[in-house]
Amino acid sequence: MILAAVIALFLQAPPDTLAPAAVYAVKERPVVRATEAVQVDSLVSAPIQVAEVLQRFTGVQVKDYGGVGGLKTVNVRSLGSEHVGVFLDGIQIDNAQNMQVDLGRFSVDGLETVSLYSGQKSLRLQTAKEYATGAAVYLRTATPRVNALRLRLRGGSFATINPSVTWDRKLGKVMLRAAAEFLGSNGRYKFPCFDTTLVRENGDIRSLRLETQLFGNTRGGEWRLHLYTYGSERGFPGPVIRRAQGFPFSAERQADQDLFLQGSWNQEWNPRYTTAFRFKYANNYTHYDTHPERNPMALPYNLHYRQSSAYGSLAQSYVILDPWSVDLSTDFQYNALGSDVGQFVRPRRGTLTVALATRLAFETFRVAAHLVYQGAWDRFDGKDAGGWTRENRYRDAWMPSLSAFYAPFPWLEADAFVKRSYRLPSFNDLYYSLMGNSRLEPESAFQTGLNLRLHFGMQAWNWSLHLSPYYNRVSNKIVAIPTSSQFRWTMLNLGLVDIAGADVKGVARFRQGDWSVTLTLRYSFQQALDHSTPGGQTWGNQIPYIPLHSGSADLQADWRGWTLAWNTSFYGERWARSANTADYHLDPWSLSDVSLSYRWRKLSAGVHLKNIFNRSYQVVQGYPMPGINGMLSLEYSL
Numbered sequence: 001m002i003l004a005a006v007i008a009l010f011l012q013a014p015p016d017t018l019a020p021a022a023v024y025a026v027k028e029r030p031v032v033r034a035t036e037a038v039q040v041d042s043l044v045s046a047p048i049q050v051a052e053v054l055q056r057f058t059g060v061q062v063k064d065y066g067g068v069g070g071l072k073t074v075n076v077r078s079l080g081s082e083h084v085g086v087f088l089d090g091i092q093i094d095n096a097q098n099m100q101v102d103l104g105r106f107s108v109d110g111l112e113t114v115s116l117y118s119g120q121k122s123l124r125l126q127t128a129k130e131y132a133t134g135a136a137v138y139l140r141t142a143t144p145r146v147n148a149l150r151l152r153l154r155g156g157s158f159a160t161i162n163p164s165v166t167w168d169r170k171l172g173k174v175m176l177r178a179a180a181e182f183l184g185s186n187g188r189y190k191f192p193c194f195d196t197t198l199v200r201e202n203g204d205i206r207s208l209r210l211e212t213q214l215f216g217n218t219r220g221g222e223w224r225l226h227l228y229t230y231g232s233e234r235g236f237p238g239p240v241i242r243r244a245q246g247f248p249f250s251a252e253r254q255a256d257q258d259l260f261l262q263g264s265w266n267q268e269w270n271p272r273y274t275t276a277f278r279f280k281y282a283n284n285y286t287h288y289d290t291h292p293e294r295n296p297m298a299l300p301y302n303l304h305y306r307q308s309s310a311y312g313s314l315a316q317s318y319v320i321l322d323p324w325s326v327d328l329s330t331d332f333q334y335n336a337l338g339s340d341v342g343q344f345v346r347p348r349r350g351t352l353t354v355a356l357a358t359r360l361a362f363e364t365f366r367v368a369a370h371l372v373y374q375g376a377w378d379r380f381d382g383k384d385a386g387g388w389t390r391e392n393r394y395r396d397a398w399m400p401s402l403s404a405f406y407a408p409f410p411w412l413e414a415d416a417f418v419k420r421s422y423r424l425p426s427f428n429d430l431y432y433s434l435m436g437n438s439r440l441e442p443e444s445a446f447q448t449g450l451n452l453r454l455h456f457g458m459q460a461w462n463w464s465l466h467l468s469p470y471y472n473r474v475s476n477k478i479v480a481i482p483t484s485s486q487f488r489w490t491m492l493n494l495g496l497v498d499i500a501g502a503d504v505k506g507v508a509r510f511r512q513g514d515w516s517v518t519l520t521l522r523y524s525f526q527q528a529l530d531h532s533t534p535g536g537q538t539w540g541n542q543i544p545y546i547p548l549h550s551g552s553a554d555l556q557a558d559w560r561g562w563t564l565a566w567n568t569s570f571y572g573e574r575w576a577r578s579a580n581t582a583d584y585h586l587d588p589w590s591l592s593d594v595s596l597s598y599r600w601r602k603l604s605a606g607v608h609l610k611n612i613f614n615r616s617y618q619v620v621q622g623y624p625m626p627g628i629n630g631m632l633s634l635e636y637s638l
Contacts, residue, residue: 029323029361031122031368031403032415033451035059035468035503037115040108040142048154048162048183050139051103053114056552056567058503058522059468060116062103063545064619066626068160068185069205069234072104076135077118077470078499078528078546079445080477083423085133089141089226091262091280092129096335096349097307097427105230105258107209109152109164110179112142118468118503119449120403120417122368125266125276127313128329128353131372132399134421134445141226144168144175144215149638156608157629160185175215183207191624192616193240200237200624202250207232221267230258239622251294257285272319280311309335327357337427347380347427364407372399376424395442397422411456418448441476448472462509472499477543495532497543501525516558523551530578538578545620547572547588565595576621589617597633606633 036057047053051072055062061075073081086093086101093101108114115138121130130136145168154162164181187203207230214225238250260282268274286305290298315329331353338346352375359368375396401419408414422444449470456463474497504523510516528546530538542548549572556565569591576584592613597606607630614627 028124029363029366029405031359031361031366031405032117032120032417033405033413033453034115034121034138035118035451036505037113039113040111043108047108049104050106050108050111050114050137053108054103054116054137056522056554056569057116058466058505059118059501059524059526061545061547061550062619064625065623066187066200066203066237066619068104068158068183069187069203069207069232070104070237070623071100071102073100074103074137075545076116076137077472077501078497078526078543079134079447079472079474080443082426083134083421083443083445085129085136086139087130087136088139089224089262090127090130090138090264090276091278091311091313092127092133094282094309094333094335095284095307095426096309097284097305097337105207105232105256106139107164107181109181110141110166110177110211111139113140114138115140118470119447120370120401120419122357122359122370122403124317124325124327124359125274125315126327126329126355126357127278127315128331128355128372129313131329131355131357131370131401132353132374132421134423134447141177141213144177144213146170146175150635151637152633152635154631154633156631157626158185158187158189160631173216177211177213177215179209179211181209183209187235187237189626189629191240191627193624198240200626202235202252203237205232205234207234218265218267220269221265223263223265225263226261228258228260228262230256232256237623240624241622251291251298253289253291255287259283274317276313276315276317278311278313278315281309282311283308304340306338307335309333323361325359325361327355327359329353329355329357335427345380347378349376349378349424349427351376351424366405368403370401370403370419372401373397374399374422395424397442397444411454413453414451416448416450419446421445421447443474443476445472445474460510460512462507462511464507466503466505468503470499470501470503473497474499496530497528498531499526499528501527514560518554518556520554521551522553523549525549538580541578541580542575543578544576544584545574545586547574561599563595563597563599566592567594568592584621586618586621589615591615591617602637604633604635607631608633 038053043053049072051062051074054060054074059077063073063075065071074084075081076084081100095101117136119135121136147170148168150166152164161184162182164179166177166179169176184206185204187200187205189200190197191200210229212227216223233253233255236250236252236254238252260280262280264276264278266276284307288301288303290301292298292300311333313329313331315327317325317327319325333351336348353372355370355372357368357370360366375394378393399420399422401417403415403417405415422442424442449468452467454465476495477497502525506521508519525548526546527548528543530541530543533539550570552567552569554567556563572588574586576586591611593610594612595606595608597604609628609630611626611628616627617625619625
């Protein structure tokens with residue numbers, strides 16, 4: 001009833017007698033620009049999931065466990081996926097159970113931009129959580145078009161089928177967007193295994209996504225509501241290890257039902273004072289079954305989890321004197337996790353995050369300072385030898401940061417940041433008996449980075465160069481090591497990790513008549529060393545799954561509706577453990593993809609081939625990736 005009343009209030013047209021809304025006096029000038037950003041509509045590689053877009057960003061590693069339905073998590077500058085916040089329209093997509101946001105569940109359909117901030121983002125009216133994350137991926141939904149319809153069909157290898165529909169409609173003063181998408185795949189592909197060739201089994205997926213969004217305006221403000229539902233049933237193929245021929249590698253299955261409702265309301269009360277209110281309620285159900293009747297070697301687990309969370313944020317911005325402004329953001333979140341696992345505790349967590357920010361933003365010089373406080377109350381019930389026990393635990397941290405921007409010449413920009421970020425162990429990290437470690441310490445990170453951007457233009461040519469050296473020091477780094485399943489992990493602290501690296505990106509564009517050619521080169525150097533125990537066996541070793549060298553090259557040519565795109569990616573050698581020994585060594589690998597598409601009026605079609613040289617490789621040890629595979633796409637827009 002309350003939600004309906006609020007919606008009705010927003011839907012009311014403002015009386016004609018009201019004076020026109022004041023135009024805000026301060027132009028938004030970002031202190032630190034996005035490390036990478038891409039317009040989704042400009043992509044020609046037919047990505048189905050957000051993870052496929054992020055794979056080509058500089059300084060990013062996407063852990064991919066194979067196939068369309070495999071788990072996909074993102075790691076930025078060796079901080080770990082739990083230190084990377086994923087935000088949808090400014091509201092974080094979180095998972096208190098394991099802090100692993102599976103980007104395979106999020107489609108690019110309906111998105112306008114995907115952007116990455118490798119360090120500090122500093123804009124007015126941010127949530128407190130945005131200030132607190134070590135790095136952030138931002139997904140921004142596209143503004144609906146008036147009375148539009150888009151039908152899209154993609155399909156190809158592994159019996160993959162992916163139809164989707166998006167419908168935009170104007171209802172009075174409100175814009176409605178409704179979207180549906182189905183994804184199905186058998187996940188079967190060949191891979192080399194020791195001295196033979198096998199077929200990857202139990203990697204199938206069936207998922208359905210339904211979304212409804214409302215967009216509206218008030219006098220001096222705007223609001224939006226977003227209802228999202230997602231259901232899936234998939235298999236976990238498990239790691240490839242030497243076993244008797246014909247014995248199944250895995251029969252594990254997982255079913256998910258996710259739902260969330262989120263909304264925001266931005267309101268300019270006067271030319272100096274503006275607020276942004278955001279809220280979210282999420283409910284996630286997971287059923288995991290090892291099916292020991294199909295695999296007698298599997299541990300007999302049939303587990304059910306229900307996670308719920310409620311979140312609210314109020315951001316306030318006050319202009320003291322243009323261009324000097326002050327922001328105060330206050331977030332509160334409550335998470336609860338229930339399960340039928342024997343002796344499983346019932347954890348609840350309340351988290352308060354408060355951020356105070358001030359910024360001075362001139363045209364060529366900008367500086368911002370931020371101070372974030374985060375406190376979390378954990379309450380959990382569980383069983384020990386004496387019966388049921390109850391425990392309360394409180395953890396808190398202060399996170400200061402400073403960022404600056406300077407553009408001394410039209411062709412040169414520089415920004416820099418220094419900050420401290422902090423993240424708590426997840427519920428699974430602490431309490432889950434199959435993989436938890438109740439002695440885990442919270443993880444904190446000191447981060448600093450510099451970005452230099454040079455750009456030149458001359459007639460039909462345009463060049464840009466982006467150089468980003470950085471240094472991160474992570475204390476009590478929490479590392480998740482997969483065991484015999486994607487569902488069960490081993491959690492441990494690495495006492496101290498020093499990360500020094502640099503990202504380089506160069507872009508050259510040529511435009512002449514109907515022709516447009518773009519070449520993008522990326523290179524990342526990441527030295528992430530375990531410095532936990534001086535003189536120990538892992539001292540000075542590269543931490544798991546971080547390549548010292550990686551890079552990519554993109555070439556795209558456009559002519560009269562035709563687009564040809566080529567991508568080659570390279571990843572250097574890595575290790576699956578901090579013990580950099582031959583047993584855990586992963587060979588370097590490279591991939592090449594090619595796409596050809598054509599757009600004519602309201603119709604577009606494309607063919608997309610991945611791993612065209614059929615390379616054998618593993619992103620995660622024991623999880624072979626597909627060889628050559630293809631996808632066809634067809635889209636019709638009204």
